[in-house]
Amino acid sequence: LTGLIACMIDIAVEKLAGYKYLAVKQNIEKYTELGGLSISLILWAVLNSAFVMLGSLAVAFLEPIAAGSGIPQIKCFLNGVKIPRVVRLKTLVIKVFGVICSVAGGLAVGKEGPMIHSGAVVAAGVSQGRSTSLKKDFKIFEYFRRDTEKRDFVSAGAAAGVSAAFGAPVGGVLFSLEEGASFWNQLLTWRIFFASMVSTFTLNFFLSIYHGKPGQLSSPGLINFGRFDSDVSSVFIVFRGVLGALFNIINYWLTIFRIRYIHRPCLQVMEAMLVAAVTATVSFAMIYFSNDCQPLGQDNTEEYPLQLFCADGEYNSMATAFFNTPERSVRSLFHNPPGTYNPVTLGVFTLAYFALAVWTYGLTVSAGVFIPSLLIGAAWGRLFGILLSFIIWADPGKYALIGAAAQLGGIVRMTLSLTVILVEATGNVTYGFPIMLVLMTAKIVGDYFIEGRSRIPGLQSVPFLHWDAPPTSHWLTAREVMSSPVTCFNRVEKVGRIVDVLSNTSTNHNVLIKSKTCLASSRLSQRRLQLKDFRDAYPRFPPIQSIHVSQDERECMMDLTEFMNPTPYTVPQETSLPRVFKLFRALGLRHLVVVDNENRVVGLVTRKDLARYHVGKDGLEELHLAQT
Amino acid sequence: LTGLIACMIDIAVEKLAGYKYLAVKQNIEKYTELGGLSISLILWAVLNSAFVMLGSLAVAFLEPIAAGSGIPQIKCFLNGVKIPRVVRLKTLVIKVFGVICSVAGGLAVGKEGPMIHSGAVVAAGVSQGRSTSLKKDFKIFEYFRRDTEKRDFVSAGAAAGVSAAFGAPVGGVLFSLEEGASFWNQLLTWRIFFASMVSTFTLNFFLSIYHGKPGQLSSPGLINFGRFDSDVSSVFIVFRGVLGALFNIINYWLTIFRIRYIHRPCLQVMEAMLVAAVTATVSFAMIYFSNDCQPLGQDNTEEYPLQLFCADGEYNSMATAFFNTPERSVRSLFHNPPGTYNPVTLGVFTLAYFALAVWTYGLTVSAGVFIPSLLIGAAWGRLFGILLSFIIWADPGKYALIGAAAQLGGIVRMTLSLTVILVEATGNVTYGFPIMLVLMTAKIVGDYFIEGRSRIPGLQSVPFLHWDAPPTSHWLTAREVMSSPVTCFNRVEKVGRIVDVLSNTSTNHNVLIKSKTCLASSRLSQRRLQLKDFRDAYPRFPPIQSIHVSQDERECMMDLTEFMNPTPYTVPQETSLPRVFKLFRALGLRHLVVVDNENRVVGLVTRKDLARYHVGKDGLEELHLAQT
Known part of the structure; x- marks a missing residue:
């Protein structure tokens, strides 16, 4: 089902964006001769805003939890934190609709992130055998109506989502493991892997039929990087974590601003429409004022080459970057031969798109941040490659790949699964090592400036458990951490x-x-x-x-x-915090009973008790979490 | 270091095998005209036996633990079972020397399995900062001189070995996780992944320099499948688990036979030499009696095309399968165009090679079973593909791939990491789904006949913990499982x-x-x-x-x-076996203290206590393990 949903989103976006670009292109061509391109601009802005309005309305009024990519919510869910309505059928429908609208509306967003959420909803829904949104109970799978079982299903669903989004089944499995399943369970991992494989295969199969080439399974994911050859001799490391951190800082301020001032749904819809219109205007201005004409080759891969003010047989190069779905732009940046892009064009594009993406992320629309990150990184990396090629020989396309990896790593910070996802999307294991180095650098540099995207849930005081206990916490014991007194019932x-x-x-x-x-x-x-x-x-x-x-x-x-559980997991009062932490992570616990030397219950450690401690500037700090 | 060792083995084998085949080829060419090919046969057999004798002597007399692939030993080590001398420097040296000799000696073995052992030894050695074999203590890394730390290093080393052997870094990580690290530790996994990446990159880098194409990083592993295109429409599933099971059954008998009768080192060396001579003889006979001549194309990839009795401009097709290192043969079976092989040739080859491989596995030489399995499977699969192509159109090369996967799955049974390894070696995620289905089928069919290769450690009564507690064990409690009475010391x-x-x-x-x-x-x-x-x-x-x-x-x-550990992990007496089992696997325990209601120690559960229970024909059975 996840594969089918991905397939549907892809086809819908392609169709809608196709109609939109065709209409605008014809309009531009008409008015380029007549004069009066402002009409084209208005048409473009109105079309964008209309799409975005639909999506934003649905999200803001019907199901606000469907906003954003949904990845932080799924991470919380897998971490054992309950978030209301996050895996309902209604959320899925709004999410899919919202993604189609916002991508077709030309926002600087991707459709990959939301696939992870969609996959999780599908899994949670199927496993329960009933739907609250539809008020229907099929009386099947009743065994699965428990938190642990549901969480396992959501793990597999999220993996299937990653798999369908990036054509990266192994990356999907690692994503689920990194975020959720703390205990390496052979059988569960194998099932998650199976789900991932089926998901990408389904997408591949139906997309190949849609493209009229059944059997020629060449699109395992929503985004395909295309084939890279193995020659990595020209790849050097680009330090890009800084820009990723900048993205996060600005976005953090914006989020706080939004929480304070833009909390009414209609205001949110207005903001989304405004961003859509501004995106169209900026794009238009960029195209209009750039005079970077490139010859129209015979093997041209552009679907909508815009001639505008260029000579016959040439097309506007800036337009290829803006007048296209972001996935296609990323691929052009990776694979177009050297000389396709003017450095100035690329530089201006990077800055403009960066500003747009920062503003867009956090709007009340369903949208992912993967593709914009990739695009900014690819543009920046290619620019670097072009500049470098003035000095030594370098293939700018490969710098685009490395730049994309660095930008993504700076913003998203899931290094292990991200490396695997990128390597799988690249389809060449040789790039694994440089990509890994870049991601590590980006993470380190980025962490120096601000904690990554995955920390944004912290804004909402969610008890998010990290992987290890804070480094200086070994002197804390269960006695200090636990909640007490505990109310006990007799048998x-x-x-x-x-x-x-x-x-x-x-x-x-x-x-x-x-x-x-x-x-x-x-x-x-x-x-x-x-x-x-x-x-x-x-x-x-x-x-x-x-x-x-x-x-x-x-x-x-x-x-x-x-x-009652006659033999719950217990620890003595003197157990150190790291030991308690390890038990929680390894066994996926939510509560742990603390007993004294005579085996009497003296307290209870919960996830929230553990999440309270973290390392701040002055050593170990105790957070005050909301009592929800 | 693991990458460098892999590189060294590869180059040494290629050089030695090259000299050998050149000598034999010249000899054959000389005597084809003169008559008296028996001299060539003797030359071949003597060369083979000489190589194998050297390797076998070293293994049998200097370090018997270096025999075989070493994978079962590493699995046991990661599982927490101590095996003497398995990670010593001396073992590594003998292993590397033995592998070079046995592969160059033309045995039906591969050099991939031993790489995993080699990687583990390298990791264990480096981490300890001293060597018992060299009697030298560098006084560094003293912190790592503990069982848990050493095990983590060995995990990473094994992963690096897999990575270097197959060019599959992710597969390496999964192998380590499947076999050893029960607790998904983010930091450890990331380090293992780093080790894997560095290992494959090093191998790739140095091999590309050796091949005179620096920067053109095209050999990430010892075995490369070459590029497959994405068209999988012609791939159907071949059921091959049966043959894998047959391999295991015959080999099980042989192992028992060997344990009983061939336990003296000189007998073991004699047997290894006999097998080497028989291998040469069988190969020679197969080449001699086959009259399958194929035209010598201009894009011919054969390094040693044997003309023998074929017309000028043609070469003996059977010779390409036998007169070559197994890695090259596998690649030819995957990628040579349809029509290269005669079905009868292939059928006879499969049977002969199967018999040789069964006999070879378990000899006192350092050798892996991956490549022979792949080769048998590829031959069988290609044969199936050729026969099928008489009915419908089919690409036999792809059936070879699927057949190889099935054969390997039937013999080795590590499904999850094996899938990833094969997908990574294939370099095309589209084959993931069919490979996974085939491996699952092979495992199910194979398990029906006999438990897989990984169970062979059971022969030696090793307490090998499975992933889950036996299905019907929930009524067993810690009280019944534990060892008691326990000797306690006061503070x-x-x-x-x-x-x-x-x-x-x-x-x-x-x-x-x-x-x-x-x-x-x-x-x-x-x-x-x-x-x-x-x-x-x-x-x-x-x-x-x-x-x-x-x-x-x-x-x-x-x-x-x-x-003393003031807060050990404890369980009450009434805890069920599956719960105890989960604690052992999740926390990587070796001992678990059982306490009564007043928190007094009443018993101790060890790995051996848990490994005793397994599901047999009549429900739960209790094994009697050796008291070692």
Whole structure:
């Protein structure tokens, strides 16, 4: 299904963008002779804004969680943090629609990031055998209605999404492992890999049919880098982490600005439309004022060569960069022969596109940041290659690849899976080493200036567990970290006490009392309550307030043995924080019971307790997380 | 270093095999006209036997652990099982020498498997900063002289070996993860990946210099499949697990036969030489009796085309398969155009080579089973493709690839990393899906007949932990599994008691008493004993018998606090076996303390206790493992 969705998005975007560019091109050609190109500009801006308006309206009013790429949300979900409505069918529909609109609307965004979210929703939906959005329960897969099972499915879905987006099944598996599955489970990994493979194969198969070449499976992902030869002798390392960090800093300010001032949906839609119009205007101005004409070769790969003010048989080179979907622009930057681009054109393009991309990221539209990063990096890298080729011989296309990797690494910072994704997209293992070096450099340089994109969830005080305990935390023990006192229930407990406790504190574990299964004077009164009752209610348990318990019922006894884990994982009070951390990560825990020397419960460590500690400027700091 | 070793092996084998084939070819050409080809046969057989004798002598008399591919040993090591002398420098030297000899000697073996062992030895050696074989301590990296650190290094080394052997860095990482690191540690994985990348890049770099094309990095691994185009429409699935299983069954019998009768080193050398001579004879006979002549094209890639009895301008096609290093033969089978091979030739070749490979595997030589498997599979697959092409159009080269994958999957059974390795070696992600399906089928079919190659360590009663607890083991609890009673020491203990306990049972944890650090009447007498003392002695602690303790010293008290873990991982007695199993795998444990409700130690679960249980024909069975 993920492969099919990717296929559908690709075809829809291609069709819509095709119509748009054709209309604008004809209009420009008409008015180039007549004079009055402002009409073309207005047409272009209106078309862009219209597309973006549709997408932004849907996102802002129907499902705000569908905004952005969805990757931070999926990361949180895999990390064990619940985010409401993130894997609903409705979110998926809005997301797909929003992505098609924003890419077709010419925004500086990509359609790859949202595929990861889409894949996760598909997996979560299929595994549950029912849909809340459709209010339908197919009564299948009831076994999977648990947090752990659902998380495994979402892992596989996200991997399938990566796989479909980049044609990188192994990269997808590594992405899921890096972000979510902390415990290397052979069987699960194999299933995730299977999902990834099927996803990219499906996309490949249907896209090849769509392109009229069935069997010629040549598009394993939404973005294809094309073939690179193995000669990497001309590749040097470009330090680009700085620009990535700059992107993050500006975007961080913008995000804070947006959270403060642009919180009403209609304002958000207006901003998105404004950006779309500005994008069209900037692009138009760039094309208009550039006089970089290139000869129209016979093996020309441009789909919409714009002649504009160029001589016959020539086309405007700036237009190839702006007047195109970003995927195509990236590929031209990688593979067009040396001499295709004028350095000044490229430089201006890089700056303009950088500004646009920074502004665009964070708008209330469904959109990814991969492709804009790649494009900026590729332009910058190619520029560097061209300048270098004045001194020594160099193939600018390869610098474009390295630049793209560096820019992406500076913005996204998932080094291991990113390397594999890029190597797989390049289709040549020889580039693995330079790409890895560049990504490491970009990460180090970028980290020096600001923490990466993946930290943005920190804005919302999400308890995001890192990979290792903070370096100086070994002197902290479980006793200091744990929450206490802990409210304990006995195996057989009075209903009255349970109701009191539940009313006081948390409000979502109340299915037991709803069934009113009492043990009147330690005798099993009605039917036995089973785990099935949990599954049917999952994941929305009724709040305690909605259950009425009479005074008689309060005196009943309730046997909780069935729902207890007789042998939970426990640690002594003196256990050090790194050890507790390792248990959490390795076993994927959410709670860990702390006991004293006589094995009595003295506290409970939760993810939030662990996420509180991080290394700041003055050594170990304790964060104050929101109590949600 | 691993990349350089791979490079050296490759060049040495190519040179030696080149001289050998040139000599034999000239001899054959001379005697084809004169008559008396039996002299050529004898020359060939003698050359082969001589090479194999050298390698076999070194392995049998100097370091028997260097026999075979070393992969099972490395798997055991990563699994936490100690095997003596497996990561010594001497083993590496013998291994490299043995591989060169056996491959140059024309045995049906590959040089890829041993690379994994070599990489592991390099990593283990470098990380320790000293060598037992050389009796030299560089006084560096003392921090790494611990089991866990050494294991991490060996993981990375094995990955680097895979990477150098197949040009598959990601496959190498997955191999290490599948076999060893149970806990997905971000930092460790990233380091393993770095090692893999550097290894393949080094190999690539130096081989490209050797081939006179610096910068043209086109040989990332010892075996290169060459480029495949993306058209997979002609690929169907070939069921080949059966043949892989057959290989294993016959080889299992042979192994048992060898253990019983051929246990003296000189007999082992004789057998290896016999196999080498038989290989030469069979090859010669096959070439001699085949009359499959093919025209010598101008773009011919054969290095040693044998004319023999063919007309001028033609060459003997059977000779291309036998008169060549196996790597080249595999590549010819993949890429030579349709019509290159006669089906009868291929069929006979497959059978003959299969018999030779089965016999060869398990000889006392350093050798891998990858390449022979690939070659048999490729021949078989190509044969199938040729037969199919009589009915519908089919590209036999692609069937060769699929057949190779199936054969390898049937014999080796490491599905996930194997898929990635093959995809990386193919250099085209489009083949991922068919390769995966074939490997899954091969594994399922093969498992139905006999458990795979990786189970061979079971022959030696090694406590090899599987990935999951046996399916029906949830009713077993820690109480039933654990070893008890446990001998406990108090924090401060009498030296006499310690000596008595150590003399009675295990014999390799005695460094404490050696230093004779006593606490005379609970007062610290001499210098404090530190962890450093452990590190210096690692990994060969002195046996208790070698330490003399006087009667006075026996009365001393010794403070063991320094060497105790105050918060070990513990489980209650009622914990189920799968839960214990998960803790072992996730945290990489070797021992787990079992406590009762009052937190008193009642038993200890070791890896051996867990490995005892496996699912047999009548449900859960308890194995009796050797007490080593």
